[in-house]
Structure formats: structure tokens, C-alpha cells
Amino acid sequence: MNYAAPLTAPASPAQLLAHAKRPAHSPAGLVGDTPVLWIGEPFTAAGRGFWAKLESHNPGGIKDRSALHMVLAARERGDLQPGARIVESTSGTLGLGLALAGSVHGHPVTVVTDPGMEPLVAGLLTAYGADVDVVTTPHPTGGWQQARLGRVAELLTACPGAWCPDQYNNPDNVAAYAPLAHELVAQLGWIDTLVVAVGTGGHSAGVASVLRGILPGLRVVGVDSTGSTIFGQPAAPRLMRGLGSSIHPRNVAYDLFDEIHWVAAPEAVWAARQLAHHHYATGGWSVGAVALVARWLTRTRPAEDRVVAVFPDGPQRYVGTVFDDSYCLANQLLGHVPAENPDEIDHPHDRVVSRWTRCTRVIDPLAPPGATSARVRRDGPMTYAP
The missing domain is CATH 3.40.50.1100 (Rossmann fold)
Structure with missing residues (x-):
């Protein structure tokens, strides 16, 4: 069933604005409070x-949230110095978020991707000022993701002071x-x-x-x-x-x-x-x-x-x-x-x-043999199995 919102006149300007999103002084203010x-x-x-x-x-999707948070946390810890370059592997959405975070906090951004990135996303990243680095050959066992991570490591070595969010493992x-x-x-x-x-x-x-x-x-x-x-x-x-x-x-x-x-x-x-x-x-x-x-x-x-x-x-x-x-x-x-x-x-x-x-x-493929890492849920209580 679909619901249509009734059209009612507000009793006052305050009521009209009660559910409005606050004006933003920074693009970071546009992130969150999604419907x-x-x-x-x-x-x-x-x-x-x-x-x-x-x-x-x-503005760029769900990963705007993580990009802004990871960058801010790294700056507060001193892992990311003012003006330092951000380098990360992404298929696209996090790249858009990092471009946003880089703009807000003053960091150049290099996005490492592969030929599967959509031209629209690559064009937007370039327009937002990010550098797009494309790997051309997949890793023999780790595929495109592992190839991208290898390239990130190369860029971090070549650019002292650069920081990688490591979205795959960063808490x-x-x-x-x-x-x-x-x-x-x-x-x-x-x-x-x-x-x-x-x-x-x-x-x-x-x-x-x-x-x-x-x-x-x-x-x-x-x-x-x-x-x-x-x-x-x-x-x-x-x-x-x-x-x-x-x-x-x-x-x-x-x-x-x-x-x-x-x-x-x-x-x-x-x-x-x-x-x-x-x-x-x-x-x-x-x-x-x-x-x-x-x-x-x-x-x-x-x-x-x-x-x-x-x-x-x-x-x-x-x-x-x-x-x-x-x-x-x-x-x-x-x-x-x-x-x-x-x-x-x-x-x-x-x-x-x-x-x-x-x-x-549900299993963790990297769990040690015999570890109770598998979660099994049937219609009854939750149990665990090796």
C-alpha cells in the first residue's frame, strides 16, 4: 500500500520549518538525515x-558518511596531517565521499580504481578535483580489488605523508x-x-x-x-x-x-x-x-x-x-x-x-579450523556451529 501525505496548511512559520533540514555552511552538512x-x-x-x-x-551516496568520519578521525589522531594527500582504492562511491571530505578539510585526493568504474563517476571525481588512477591488469588471485590495493601501496611509498583510509579494515x-x-x-x-x-x-x-x-x-x-x-x-x-x-x-x-x-x-x-x-x-x-x-x-x-x-x-x-x-x-x-x-x-x-x-x-572464511565462528539461525533460538 502506498501512502500520500495530506496537504495541510501550517499554523505558523515555525511549524512549516519544524521538519526542514537546517541550512548548511559546508557540503558536509548535506550528509545524513536521509528519508x-x-x-x-x-x-x-x-x-x-x-x-x-x-x-x-x-551528495554522493551512503559512503559520504564513512569518508567524512574516517578523515575527521584520522585528522584528530594526527594520522592525517593538514594538507596531506588521501589515497584509496574504490569502485566509485567512497571516491565521491573522499572527494567531498577532501574539499571540506583541504586534502588532495587520489582514487585508485579499475576499468569497471563508470565514466560518469570518473568524470565527477575529476570535476571534484580528485586524481583518478586506473589499474589495467587484475591480480591473478585477488582480482581487481587486490590490484588496486597494490597500486595504493605504490602511491603511498611514492608520496611521503600520504594517508590511506583502508576502508576494508578501518573500524x-x-x-x-x-x-x-x-x-x-x-x-x-x-x-x-x-x-x-x-x-x-x-x-x-x-x-x-x-x-x-x-x-x-x-x-x-x-x-x-x-x-x-x-x-x-x-x-x-x-x-x-x-x-x-x-x-x-x-x-x-x-x-x-x-x-x-x-x-x-x-x-x-x-x-x-x-x-x-x-x-x-x-x-x-x-x-x-x-x-x-x-x-x-x-x-x-x-x-x-x-x-x-x-x-x-x-x-x-x-x-x-x-x-x-x-x-x-x-x-x-x-x-x-x-x-x-x-x-x-x-x-x-x-x-x-x-x-x-x-x-x-554464516561463516568467516578466514576463521581458524574448529573455531565457533558460524552463526546458524533457524526458527528457534540462535546457535553457533563450527
């Missing part, structure tokens, strides 16, 4: 739906998302199920850990990409950007997840396009994947269960990929309507998944 939107039918089953946190309302990346969690509680009051994409692990860990502290019964559902190594699948080539990984970020909080879903690129494209057509609010790979899983949860969880999905960005950077027919046809992404239900596996090592698949046993 939530009800996503219902026809995307979901009749009478069911979920709330979407629209992080596209930040400040996690801490940056506490305000997002607090916004959700203020906006919605309670949440039963949180659906989050997992890439660096920053926003999934940051939002879920804070919400779990406030709402102990919260169910956390992680969404990964097929071909990603994060949750124990073998690495494979991936079209999708922004979720998934070919390395193992240590910011991923494995113990927070109750279940994990892997989504394939055609399925994410279908969901993102359906959202665009029916609800106007949409985004790219991560949004499509998260929305597909949230849609299923609204149908299979109890009717009173309040499901919230975090939409990390908007559609603009994906006009040449997710929303481009020629690109999608060339990559065989169209005409694949997802199944009504995910495939199921009992353990991430059971088999290699190639379509939307769910697993309720």
Missing part, C-alpha cells in the same frame, strides 16, 4: 511491503554508520528485520551493531554478490559493483548476520528496473539485490514484521550499465525474471552458487 520510503505493491505482494532508507539523498568505517542507525530508530520506532548489502562490511556492521544494541531481537540479513568470497564462496568474475568482494574485508561482522543471500547480476537488474518503473526510487546493483531479498522477506515473514532495507545510492551512475539496454543485452542481463524463492544451501561450501541463493549458516 525512508515505503516500497509496496506492485513490487511486493498485495498488502505487504518494506521501508527503504534512501542514502541517495546524500572508523564501521563507527561512521551509527547516525544512520539512530535515524532509522527515530524515523520508524522499531525494526524487526534489517536487509543490508555487504561489500567492505562498513555499513552493514555499523548499522546492525547499533540497532542490535537497541533492538536485541533484530534479524539481520546480508546480501552478497555471486562470485564474491566474503561468505565462503570461491572468487569469480563479477559485473556488480558496490557489493561483494574478491578479498576478505575484516570489517565484515559475521556474528551479526542471521542469514546471507547471494544475488546474481541479472536478478539485481530486474529488481532495480522494477523499482524504477513502479516506485521511481531505485539505484544500481546493490539496491536491486537488497530490494529483491527484502521483497521476498515481506512475503515470507509474519505480516506484522517490519522490514527495512538500506538503499546505498541512486540510479544516476548506472545509466550506462543497469539501465542501459545495449549494455544489458551484451551481458545477457535482460529477460531473467527471478524465481519466487531463493535456492537454499546448508553451508557456503556446499556448492558454487550462480543464482539467488540463501544460507542460514
